[in-house]
Amino acid sequence: MATTNPYSLHLLASLKSEAEKVAAAEGTTLDQFINVAVAEKLSALRTSRYFQDRAAGADLEAFDRLLATAGGKPPRLEDEILPAENECSD
Numbered sequence: 260m261a262t263t264n265p266y267s268l269h270l271l272a273s274l275k276s277e278a279e280k281v282a283a284a285e286g287t288t289l290d291q292f293i294n295v296a297v298a299e300k301l302s303a304l305r306t307s308r309y310f311q312d313r314a315a316g317a318d319l320e321a322f323d324r325l326l327a328t329a330g331g332k333p334p335r336l337e338d339e340i341l342p343a344e345n346e347c348s349d
Contacts, residue, residue, distance in 0.1 A: 268293065275289075278292055278293065278296075
């Protein structure tokens, strides 16, 4: 089990009330709800930073050259998009 570190958190009354309602509706405690919310926010920040770092290393000229190449070949059999079964054909 993960260790916990008690922390006094001061929330606006309206935020605390709303968070308590959502936590109750999800069948969890306010503490657990806040832990999950913080974990989700940290994950989103890490993900954003990851993609920013990846984009910073992108070679946009190479990307443009790739997009400018004309394939001229039909898609391979395994790459074709098949019509949906419920799709009407004209």
